[in-house]
Amino acid sequence: MSQDVFFTREPVINKQRAITATRLRVHAPACGDAVAALDAIGEDWPPARPVFVSLAGCAPDASLADWIAPEGAMMEVGAAQLADPACAEAVMQLAQAGVPLVLGDYKVGTELPPGLGFRFVMADARVQPVTIRVPGILLATGVADPLAFDAAVKAGYGGATGWFFKANQTTAKKLAxxxxxxxxxxxxxxxxxxxxxxxxxxxxxxxxxxxxxxxxxxxxxxxxxxxxxxxxxxxxxxxxxxxxxxxxxxxxxxxDPxxxxxxxxxxxxxxxxxxxxxxxxxxxxxxxxxxxxxxxxxxxxxxxxxxxxxxxxxxxxxxxxxxxxxxxxxxxxxxxxxxxxxxxxxxxxxxxxxxxxxxxxxxxxxxxxxxxxxxxxx
CATH class of the missing domain: 1.10.3210.10 (Hypothetical protein af1432)
Incomplete structure (x- = not known):
């Protein structure tokens, strides 16, 4: 396994601002390295909430077949990546093995391979209207702060990903x-x-x-x-x-909410x-x-x-x-x-x-x- 594989993360937040899942970015030079790093987690994998596994620096490929996906793991794939037949085939095989899918960076008009289903679909709330029809629960990305999150939910998004809630303002001059x-x-x-x-x-x-x-x-x-x-x-x-x-x-x-x-x-x-x-x-x-x-x-x-x-x-x-x-x-x-x-x-x-x-x-x-x-x- 490459030693240059790092995880970073952000939470998935529902309408009530509770964390319901984790979006895990796996920064790896190749999909095979990402799979090896994921498998190395072993018993430290958090089982209580779903984990969206998002590859950063590489695209899904045939090496996903070697991944022993833990319970609660979901594979995130970018909508544009599915235009690559090899990527689409790898993701299809993963889905057939029972691993739920998450669609990332969805844009209106993107054509998706037939036969693929998605639990969640992520779209940039700053540019994508909520009126779009998507094959899953729609989550907002690109949310900057709690006000933007509230606007996205009001517009119809089912939640969001990101650390927007850390943008809370500190206003009190002394402790309550x-x-x-x-x-x-x-x-x-x-x-x-x-x-x-x-x-x-x-x-x-x-x-x-x-x-x-x-x-x-x-x-x-x-x-x-x-x-x-x-x-x-x-x-x-x-x-x-x-x-x-x-x-x-x-x-x-x-x-605070x-x-x-x-x-x-x-x-x-x-x-x-x-x-x-x-x-x-x-x-x-x-x-x-x-x-x-x-x-x-x-x-x-x-x-x-x-x-x-x-x-x-x-x-x-x-x-x-x-x-x-x-x-x-x-x-x-x-x-x-x-x-x-x-x-x-x-x-x-x-x-x-x-x-x-x-x-x-x-x-x-x-x-x-x-x-x-x-x-x-x-």
Whole structure:
């Protein structure tokens, strides 16, 4: 397998702005290299949601017959690519093997090979009217921000692909009271305050206690017994682990319509940093890597500038440096996590090599992070 195969991704969003699938771009010099990279993911493949596999830098060909498609995988093919008989034949064989298809970059008047069916059809909402008849659920591409998404849905699109929801504006000059309460609890934990003091603070918002216990008892945490109370959590986990999971309360406190999508993206960033940084940092810093990635979208989630959010919090310098864009030990890993969300793989390739990582390491960690984020209920 070529070592120059990288994955980048973007979410597929439904009308309610929830992530329903992942669009995975496989940047490979040849289709055979892409197939080998996909097969190398193994058990790290995220099974909870469909994954649109989109080839970048190459076109589908006969080597697709070697692909052992995981459950939930769909093959995306560009409408213009189907004009090539070899590509059309390869895609037809894949469909006959039971792999669902997604049609990309559809334009009015494009002729499609007979006999092919598509679950989804993607079209640029900026130029394609929704009145076009398409052989599948129509998804918008080219959506720049939440307002453009709302316009596309109003026009009749069934959803969209892309990171448009990260374009949310931050307008508040200070944290909302509910967010400030979570920050107070977090600061108590970081100071190793008495468990009763922390428990009393949590009891001021019953929903926070419920969400905390739900996260701790989720499949992603992997505990052998169910945690019943905060004091029980202190005994089982200790303060360091609790800090990580209390941090999720802040990440999941946003009320914006795009909050669920932002939450999932933030948790995936955190998990990716935690996995990739494991061999670079001592165990006691792994949770800090997770928190860095998870907090990297706090300004969008809470509607306040990042420096305003961080002013209220007691965080280690490496976390603060990374979140404010300064140089620091965690900064390269946050940059890498963000690069996984780019359309191109240029920055991801450069960062991977500079850290001494291999493409397959990053690809597997990225898919594992998505799998982890899917275990949490937002």
């Amino acid at each position: 009271p509910a967010h400030a309460q979570i920050v107070r609890v977090l600061n108590l934990v970081r100071r190793n305050a008495d468990p009763k003091q922390i428990e009393d603070a949590l009891k001021q918002d019953v929903a926070l206690s419920f969400k905390l216990l739900r996260y701790i008892n989720s499949a992603g945490f992997g505990l052998m017994c169910q945690v019943q109370s905060f004091r029980h959590a202190v005994v089982i986990l200790g303060y360091d682990k609790l800090n990580k999971w209390l941090s999720l309360l802040l990440v999941t406190a946003g009320k 795009s909050a669920p999508a932002l939450m999932q993206a933030a948790i995936a960033r955190g998990r990716l940093m935690e996995v990739l940084g494991a061999e670079f940092f001592p165990r006691e810093e792994h949770d800090n890597l997770f928190i860095t990635g998870a907090f990297s979208l706090l300004d969008k989630l809470l509607g306040a500038p990042m420096d305003t959010v961080l002013e209220e919090m007691t965080l280690p310098d490496p976390i603060t440096d990374a979140l404010l864009g300064n140089d620091g030990a965690y900064t390269p890993f946050l940059k890498l996590a963000r690069a996984c969300e780019d359309v191109s793989a240029g920055a991801l390739r450069e960062l991977t090599h500079s850290l001494g990582l291999e493409a397959n390491q990053v690809n597997r960690a990225q898919m594992s992070a998505l799998k982890f984020a899917d275990t949490l209920e937002f």
